[in-house]
Amino acid sequence: MLTLIKDTLTSQVVTLWRVFSHLWVKADTVEYPDEQPYMFPRWRGRIILSRDPDGEERCVACNLCAVACPVDCIALQKTEDEEGRWYPEFFRINFSRCIMCGFCEEACPTNAIQLTPDFEMAEYVRQDMVWEKEDLLINGTGKYHDYNFYRVAGKKIGGKDKGEALNEAVPVNVRSLLP
Amino acid sequence: MTFEVGSGLSIGVILTTVILVAAMLIWVERRLLSFWQERLGPNRVGPFGLLQVVADMIKIFTKEDWVPPFADKFSFVLAPAIIMSVILLSFSVIPFAPGVGVVDSNIGVLFVLAMASLGAYSVMLAGLSSDNKYALLGALRAAAQMISYEVFMGISILGVVALAGTFNLREIVLAQEANGWYVIPQFIGFVIFLIAGIAESHRLPFDIPEAEQEICAGYHTEYSGMKFGMFFVGEYLGLVLIASLITVLFFGGWLGPAFLPPIFWFALKSFMFIAFFILLRAAIPRPRYDQLMSYGWLFLLPISLVNLLITGVIILSTS
Numbered sequence: 001m002l003t004l005i006k007d008t009l010t011s012q013v014v015t016l017w018r019v020f021s022h023l024w025v026k027a028d029t030v031e032y033p034d035e036q037p038y039m040f041p042r043w044r045g046r047i048i049l050s051r052d053p054d055g056e057e058r059c060v061a062c063n064l065c066a067v068a069c070p071v072d073c074i075a076l077q078k079t080e081d082e083e084g085r086w087y088p089e090f091f092r093i094n095f096s097r098c099i100m101c102g103f104c105e106e107a108c109p110t111n112a113i114q115l116t117p118d119f120e121m122a123e124y125v126r127q128d129m130v131w132e133k134e135d136l137l138i139n140g141t142g143k144y145h146d147y148n149f150y151r152v153a154g155k156k157i158g159g160k161d162k163g164e165a166l167n168e169a170v171p172v173n174v175r176s177l178l179p
Numbered sequence: 180m181t182f183e184v185g186s187g188l189s190i191g192v193i194l195t196t197v198i199l200v201a202a203m204l205i206w207v208e209r210r211l212l213s214f215w216q217e218r219l220g221p222n223r224v225g226p227f228g229l230l231q232v233v234a235d236m237i238k239i240f241t242k243e244d245w246v247p248p249f250a251d252k253f254s255f256v257l258a259p260a261i262i263m264s265v266i267l268l269s270f271s272v273i274p275f276a277p278g279v280g281v282v283d284s285n286i287g288v289l290f291v292l293a294m295a296s297l298g299a300y301s302v303m304l305a306g307l308s309s310d311n312k313y314a315l316l317g318a319l320r321a322a323a324q325m326i327s328y329e330v331f332m333g334i335s336i337l338g339v340v341a342l343a344g345t346f347n348l349r350e351i352v353l354a355q356e357a358n359g360w361y362v363i364p365q366f367i368g369f370v371i372f373l374i375a376g377i378a379e380s381h382r383l384p385f386d387i388p389e390a391e392q393e394i395c396a397g398y399h400t401e402y403s404g405m406k407f408g409m410f411f412v413g414e415y416l417g418l419v420l421i422a423s424l425i426t427v428l429f430f431g432g433w434l435g436p437a438f439l440p441p442i443f444w445f446a447l448k449s450f451m452f453i454a455f456f457i458l459l460r461a462a463i464p465r466p467r468y469d470q471l472m473s474y475g476w477l478f479l480l481p482i483s484l485v486n487l488l489i490t491g492v493i494i495l496s497t498s
């Protein structure tokens with residue numbers, strides 16, 4: 001019985017005091033609509049399609065994002081322009097399915113698809129959650145400012161032949177014996 | 180019509196005030212709990228969220244008041260009415276201030292204890308008539324808990340009754356004016372009454388009859404709409420009742436320095452205890468059911484009996 005009284009005094013009363021002393025600790029709450037929370041730059045929010053520094057679409061319609069997507073919310077169709085550049089004919093993300101996992105961003109070989117810290121995407125009509133390419137495409141480079149896929153890739157397009165890319169050696173003439 | 184003990188006006192004012200205070204406690208509890216948990220709590224509706232109560236009321240009144248088809252209709256409807264009425268009846272003997280009260284009963288203490296016993300019927304009827312296993316478990320627990328804690332609740336205030344020589348709550352307060360607050364000679368009785376009071380009003384940490392994590396909401400699992408609201412407000416009414424009883428029995432009721440009106444002192448002291456009950460909810464985890472029972476019968480009962488015995492010996496030896 002004495003131990004019970006001792007435990008009550010040492011444990012319960014101390015607990016009560018510790019909890020009571022939280023009265024003068026500032027609340028952790030961020031009052032959201034009045035006060036915007038700090039969003040970290042790598043937060044996985046609304047998905048965008050970025051452009052390269054020259055202002056062209058980065059997406060080359062390789063379909064890797066659609067393959068990586070665990071909920072199959074990305075749909076796109078590849079097409080080509082007269083210069084030989086690949087680009088998506090349509091690019092559609094169903095945000096009512098998207099789980100913001102960021103696998104598409106990881107899969108993207110051209111840094112085209114990126115996740116942004118924006119999270120305010122609620123809609124009243126479910127159809128409005130399907131975003132087309134013109135909704136997704138932004139006029140900027142996103143997180144990677146200098147990267148231009150066609151400038152570093154060996155693919156031949158109009159105005160840039162084989163061997164003219166950055167850090168690319170001139171193609172070896174296999175028919176010549178000269179070193 | 181004059182404002183005196185037992186007049187229609189004072190009955191109306193006390194009834195309204197008590198119910199309003201109990202309703203406001205919903206907001207007070209949520210805010211205080213949130214402060215102790217480093218949150219802000221409801222602060223959107225009105226200044227400091229004060230109108231949260233109004234919003235809750237509108238919500239609970241417009242909800243569907245559904246009686247389950249498998250429930251026993253009569254007792255299902257009766258149960259929430261019982262708890263509200265017995266607790267409101269208990270307030271009739273509380274002396275709020277000189278000249279403020281409903282009845283100056285000579286058996287005020289016994290009346291409160293009797294009404295608390297009747298409150299057990301409410302939870303038992305609610306649990307049985309719901310025909311739901313969680314409700315039944317909650318009712319079983321509530322019945323056992325309320326009946327066992329009533330025993331030492333009664334014994335713990337017998338010391339005060341013996342010191343004051345009366346069962347009349349108003350005279351107990353007046354006796355404290357002469358002899359000093361009874362919390363000093365009856366400290367053990369006060370602690371036991373506090374613990375038993377928490378168990379009687381099944382507040383945390385003794386909310387075993389309605390432990391959400393174990394048995395949903397216990398005896399009011401099947402209740403919805405205003406019937407649930409009556410249990411909810413009834414619980415807060417019980418909280419106010421226990422707080423005002425502690426104030427009256429141990430802390431001198433309305434007594435206090437004269438620069439403030441007596442009713443203010445009564446309200447202040449009661450609010451301190453209400454805040455303490457809310458602090459208990461924020462801090463202390465719920466004991467196991469068998470721990471609660473053994474704690475009551477094996478620890479509180481002997482202590483309260485010894486306390487009563489020593490009080491009796493002292494009274495007899497000094498008189």
